[in-house]
Amino acid sequence: MLIMRFDQPEQPKRSLSESEVASLKADGVIRAPKVLSDSWVERIAMAIEHTQESPSKLGEALSLKDRGFTSDLFMWLQSDYFKDIVFGSPLARLAQQVLGSSSVTHWYDQLFLKEPGSTVPTPWHHDLTFWPIAGEQIISMWIPVNNVTSESSGLQFVRGSHRWSNRFKAITPDYNSYMINPELEDMPDIDSNREQYEVLAWDLEPGDVLIFHPLTVHGSQGNSSLTDRRWGFASRWVGEDVVYDPKPHTMPLPPEHGLDPGDKLGGPIFPTVLEGA
Ligand SMILES: O=C(O)CCC(=O)C(=O)O
Numbered sequence: 001m002l003i004m005r006f007d008q009p010e011q012p013k014r015s016l017s018e019s020e021v022a023s024l025k026a027d028g029v030i031r032a033p034k035v036l037s038d039s040w041v042e043r044i045a046m047a048i049e050h051t052q053e054s055p056s057k058l059g060e061a062l063s064l065k066d067r068g069f070t071s072d073l074f075m076w077l078q079s080d081y082f083k084d085i086v087f088g089s090p091l092a093r094l095a096q097q098v099l100g101s102s103s104v105t106h107w108y109d110q111l112f113l114k115e116p117g118s119t120v121p122t123p124w125h126h127d128l129t130f131w132p133i134a135g136e137q138i139i140s141m142w143i144p145v146n147n148v149t150s151e152s153s154g155l156q157f158v159r160g161s162h163r164w165s166n167r168f169k170a171i172t173p174d175y176n177s178y179m180i181n182p183e184l185e186d187m188p189d190i191d192s193n194r195e196q197y198e199v200l201a202w203d204l205e206p207g208d209v210l211i212f213h214p215l216t217v218h219g220s221q222g223n224s225s226l227t228d229r230r231w232g233f234a235s236r237w238v239g240e241d242v243v244y245d246p247k248p249h250t251m252p253l254p255p256e257h258g259l260d261p262g263d264k265l266g267g268p269i270f271p272t273v274l275e276g277a
Contacts, residue, residue, distance in 0.1 A: 006088025009273060013037055013090075013207070016097050024098055028162030028216035031202040032094070032209045036143065040089050041206040045145040047081035048231050051111060054078070059111070062174055068118030068223070071174075072111040074254060077269070082109055091141055091209075091235050092273040098211060099137040101239025102276035105265050107138070112232035114153050114223040122153075123171040124187050124219035126161070130170035130179050131214065132250040133265060137239025142210040145231045149203045152225040155210060155218055155232070158190065159198040162213035170249070181249035187217070238265050240276065 012035045024030045036044075051072050055063065059072030076082035085091065086106050096104045114120060127140065148154045168187045170179045190197055204210070212218065223230045244259040257269040266272055 004084055004088060006084060009088055009092040010040075010090050012094055016094065016211075021098060024211055024213070027157075027159045027200065029157040029159070029200060029210065029212040029218070031204065032211055033205070034207045035094060035209050036090065036207045038207070040085075041143075041145050043081065043089070044085060044143055044233055045231065047075070047079060047085060048111060048113065048145065048233060050081050051075045051079055052113065064120055064174060067120050068115030069120035070111065070113040070115075073108060074269075075109050075111060076106070077254065085109070085235070086271065087273055091143075092237065094141065094209065094211065095139055095237035096274050098139050099237065099239040101137045101241070102274070103240045103272055104274040105238050105240075105242070105270050105272045107133070107236040107238050107242075107265065107270060109236070110234040112220075112230075112234065114230040114232075116152075116223060116226050116229055118153070118223040118230075121222050122155075122218075122220045123175075124158075124190050124217055125171050126168060126215045126217050127170075128214040129167050129181065129184055130250050132244060132246040132253065133238065133242050134245035135238065135242030135265075137241050138214045138236070139238075140212050140214060140234055140236045142212070143233045143235065144204040144208060145206055145233070146228065147203070147205055148230055148232075149225070149228075150201055150221070151223075152228040153220045153223040153230040153232075154201050154204065155220045156199050156201040157212060158217040159200050161217040162215040164215070164217075168217070179249055179251065190217070190219075238270075240264065
């Protein structure tokens with residue numbers, strides 16, 4: 001498959017229904033089945049393979065190769081395959097539908113690949129507390145390229161947790177201490193008290209997309225399937241109300257972003273893919 005240059009993001013196979021958008025607002029997460037075409041799923045799979053073969057320096061540092069875990073961030077800055085996904089895939093259009101913002105800006109992309117038998121869990125966490133941004137119009141999408149089940153490390157979400165007032169410490173798969181803000185709360189022990197939480201999880205097929213709010217508590221187990229690789233690609237988007245808000249213990253950004261605190265997210269590292277009307 002060729003690398004293409006796209007002027008506009010393609011339309012998804014279908015738009016989200018009103019009831020899907022309402023469930024996302026109420027629950028903080030939805031599984032949107034059959035929204036991406038086979039050809040986009042193939043492109044994403046190819047992009048992931050390419051990044052796995054040529055990881056960034058950050059990806060090398062974040063991955064736990066001896067435990068079957070490959071991670072990377074801001075892949076599109078290095079990979080024309082991922083650049084096509086930012087500018088040409090229907091993900092920007094899906095983001096536009098759920099953000100309620102006419103302009104849509106790419107925040108960043110991230111890879112979570114767990115080989116069969118990988119023992120690396122993704123600890124329960126929410127995302128906004130370790131992001132140096134502020135605003136309401138923020139959304140993540142998590143895209144599988146093969147079938148994903150709970151055995152093969154399907155993501156799990158605590159229903160409605162995006163409406164909690166708690167703000168939790170960030171615990172990353174590599175337990176990066178830099179990101180742990182001592183002023184924030186510890187995540188409760190959800191696994192030992194499952195009866196207290198309503199956990200949502202779905203089996204996924206290629207073409208499906210999980211869409212979730214940045215405060216929805218989520219995580220995943222290791223990949224206990226001995227045959228199925230678990231490729232997870234996360235694509236994150238913001239609307240026009242989101243500004244750069246650097247804080248201690250938040251994720252470092254590529255230095256070329258050129259933003260001052262309070263600036264609207266944009267510029268070369270955060271491209272606006274759909275402009276407002
Ligand atoms: O794929 C995973 O296990 C973690 C994904 C995640 O935490 C995210 O996309 O925010």
